[in-house]
Amino acid sequence: MAEYKLLTEHFGTEGLQTLAVYERTGGYQGLRDAFKTFTPEALVNEVKTSGIRGRGGAGFPTGTKWSFLPKDVQLRYLCCNADESEPGCFKDRYLIDESPHQLIEGVLIASYAIQSNVSFIYIRGEYHDQRLLLEQCVEEARAAGYIGKNILGSGFDCDVIVHGGAGAYICGEETALIDSLEGLRGQPRLKPPFPAIKGLYGQPTVVNNVETLCNLPPIVLRGGEWFKSLGTESSTGTRVFCCSGHINRPGNYEMLLGTPIAELLDEECGGMWKGRALKAFQPGGGSMQVLLPEHVQLPLDMNEVQKAGSSLGAGAMVFMDTTTCLVDVSMRLVDFYEHESCGKCVPCREGTYFESQLMHRLEAGLATPTELETLTDICSNMDGRCFCPLGDTATWFVMSAYKYFREEFEAHCGAGECPVKAQAASLVA
Amino acid sequence: MTLSAETRQTIEQARDRYPQPRSAILPALWAAQHEIGHLTPEAMTEVAKLLRVPPSEVEAVATFYSMYFLKPPGRHQVIVCINISCALRGADDIVAHLERSLGCASGETTTDGEFTWSSTVECLGACGGAPAMQVDHHFQENLTPQRVDDILARTRGTGHDGERSVLGRRPRGGAGHRG
Numbered sequence: 001m002a003e004y005k006l007l008t009e010h011f012g013t014e015g016l017q018t019l020a021v022y023e024r025t026g027g028y029q030g031l032r033d034a035f036k037t038f039t040p041e042a043l044v045n046e047v048k049t050s051g052i053r054g055r056g057g058a059g060f061p062t063g064t065k066w067s068f069l070p071k072d073v074q075l076r077y078l079c080c081n082a083d084e085s086e087p088g089c090f091k092d093r094y095l096i097d098e099s100p101h102q103l104i105e106g107v108l109i110a111s112y113a114i115q116s117n118v119s120f121i122y123i124r125g126e127y128h129d130q131r132l133l134l135e136q137c138v139e140e141a142r143a144a145g146y147i148g149k150n151i152l153g154s155g156f157d158c159d160v161i162v163h164g165g166a167g168a169y170i171c172g173e174e175t176a177l178i179d180s181l182e183g184l185r186g187q188p189r190l191k192p193p194f195p196a197i198k199g200l201y202g203q204p205t206v207v208n209n210v211e212t213l214c215n216l217p218p219i220v221l222r223g224g225e226w227f228k229s230l231g232t233e234s235s236t237g238t239r240v241f242c243c244s245g246h247i248n249r250p251g252n253y254e255m256l257l258g259t260p261i262a263e264l265l266d267e268e269c270g271g272m273w274k275g276r277a278l279k280a281f282q283p284g285g286g287s288m289q290v291l292l293p294e295h296v297q298l299p300l301d302m303n304e305v306q307k308a309g310s311s312l313g314a315g316a317m318v319f320m321d322t323t324t325c326l327v328d329v330s331m332r333l334v335d336f337y338e339h340e341s342c343g344k345c346v347p348c349r350e351g352t353y354f355e356s357q358l359m360h361r362l363e364a365g366l367a368t369p370t371e372l373e374t375l376t377d378i379c380s381n382m383d384g385r386c387f388c389p390l391g392d393t394a395t396w397f398v399m400s401a402y403k404y405f406r407e408e409f410e411a412h413c414g415a416g417e418c419p420v421k422a423q424a425a426s427l428v429a
Numbered sequence: 430m431t432l433s434a435e436t437r438q439t440i441e442q443a444r445d446r447y448p449q450p451r452s453a454i455l456p457a458l459w460a461a462q463h464e465i466g467h468l469t470p471e472a473m474t475e476v477a478k479l480l481r482v483p484p485s486e487v488e489a490v491a492t493f494y495s496m497y498f499l500k501p502p503g504r505h506q507v508i509v510c511i512n513i514s515c516a517l518r519g520a521d522d523i524v525a526h527l528e529r530s531l532g533c534a535s536g537e538t539t540t541d542g543e544f545t546w547s548s549t550v551e552c553l554g555a556c557g558g559a560p561a562m563q564v565d566h567h568f569q570e571n572l573t574p575q576r577v578d579d580i581l582a583r584t585r586g587t588g589h590d591g592e593r594s595v596l597g598r599r600p601r602g603g604a605g606h607r608g
Contacts, residue, residue: 087512087552118448125496126508126553128566161446166455166494169551183451183482185493201448244514244556251557286513286552316556318513332516336550342493 087286284313348391
């Protein structure tokens, strides 16, 4: 159990960002093996065997996603989703910063498996330095014959294009990402058809997260069965958890799935800061429901966390100590969704607006108890009724916080100030 | 023509690389913004011509994404994250400090034209180094009011480095990545 370095084994090696050092640590051996050992179809099956589920948030089995591509359409595309902008999430940036070629190798292996001859890495605009780094590494890989025509004499051609976004959380949603890549406003498309049938430029398309793709070299080298032996039955392998908030050592930690959350918190993160106790935590980023201290006994397992009413989502763990006001945190997250709503559908565009107005009144202590009912009403009219998950998830944190911390929400009504902050201030004074 | 020959060439190269030319709108707008500092109507029209799409479509894209400037910003741009992880570690103090130090509100430009700064609810992806901000696209993490002052002083009067080489350089923010 505990920390297990599958993707991060060589991180910190001087010059790992360069092709020469990456190759010295065994880099691009996975790609060579993929060409030598597997037909594209066998590779899809190997990844299915590994049981790996997408690391971007939804946790869909990667091999299954690949197998949805229609066999009779030759022109296909792979898009790597590096539009990481989930609140609390910073692992994709870490994976790119530390070992950009690992991602490029993953992109090439996936491209070979699904037979994509032009593949894209869509990276968020704010990751400017990371985009430049990837662009340079793509050119380095091209010069070495890993990208281009007849790669390593395999007969397989693949170009890789690094595409920078320009500030829009919604582009992390796969169909909005595709729209953005086509040079449109990044707004989600109606599904079905799913991207696997009709995606980029109307062709079958696979969208995979950065971390998912980084797992492909080890899966190829050591086999799907071996990968499956790591972690738990429903959550195989490792995951990189982005830990932040009121902890002693914030950072990214790669953990074997199945490890208790408490172990991640106490041993890797150094426990809660300032000797304070844990009040609540978010196990999967801003979109996911809040959990309580008792839930740290849960294993890092996608199904187990789901059973507890939340999700491991994009792997972002945000820990909050006893001084935290859950109304304030809810307000900030609601503000985020209000700002990032693309405006395409009414429940999200209008719902997040009213949610935000109400949360600001509540945090300022100006709301009435009736408005809490209105909040519940707005949220229940949004969840499940929005065009894409952005609007649905805009209600999950606030509703779960209201469920667990109802008294705190009620204490704000008519208080004229934030009672949690007022109490903290009186303790200092 | 508004754009330099070099920028036009960058845009044409991007256009020819994608399976469909309009995919190059985002990179083309970046190239135009890096040259001029913001997106003028003339620059957007020129981008449209180079990519063979109607100007209205380029403008529709430019107005959707938050990182494109439609009016001139200050020489340096500062974005401070106020989302959950940064808020838990004192982002509000950093925002208040910036407001005092720069003498203008979020979204505004200092009177000397050096800085445009804003707080943003869009998580910057630097939660491990919270509170964090970006100055001219580069991450600055584990901020304290003193550190903010040092960074501003270092940045003031220097040029915006825009696009630059990063290969071989250890990524910054190591502390943010690992505890």
